[in-house]
Amino acid sequence: MKNLQPKEAWIWLQSHPDSLFVDVRMEIESLYVGRPPGVVNVPWYEYPDLQPDPQKFAEAVEREGTGKEQPVLLICRSGKRTQDAGKALEAAGFSDVQHVVHGFEGELDEHFRRSTQSGWRFDGLPWEQM
Template identity: 30%
Template structure:
């Protein structure tokens, strides 16, 4: 994985209820680069295919398109993806859907963090994502098919 951009933010953890906390995309990238955490992309397969993905991230949808139905295999796949003693950092589109996923992962006994801003960040004044925050906005590694 490449190094995070120099637009980095402090690596502070914002406390959260029900999971280990919220972290910036830069902190998540640093933890993954140093093998301290596993990056779990909880977006749907369609989102990763159409919008882009993070190389090396574990693609594990929390909810699946169409209809955004719960992924019945989420728990078992999460246990298989995160080795004992490692943190899980969860990425969604905007840092909202990954919160309930982080809570569930915590219930599974895994130290879980939500990545603030997600992959695309919040919409700007014109309703476009990717311009005000998110993994891509900060210049962190990603690809698009």
């Protein structure tokens, strides 16, 4: 799995228009916190269980795309869930997986706030909110 900083990921997306861009956050996070345009939501885990099912996740990603050879870019809140989700995709046979380091909202700052020092939004990349 390749690690891409948010700006690198945006450039990568522009040069890979055939890629599948997957937001692995819970649907409510993606809708209300915001998300990059064109992203597909396939949660790594969801309410009420909050337990990932790697096989089910990989199958859902495969249904969204064109096959396991299609390039996939993963994003989450801080870049942590995408690590596990990416490993699950690779274990399932996906051959071209990358993830956004620091995710959509970035790391926590000293005041326990996100989007203040890193992440997709912090870097000023395109995003939308419901």
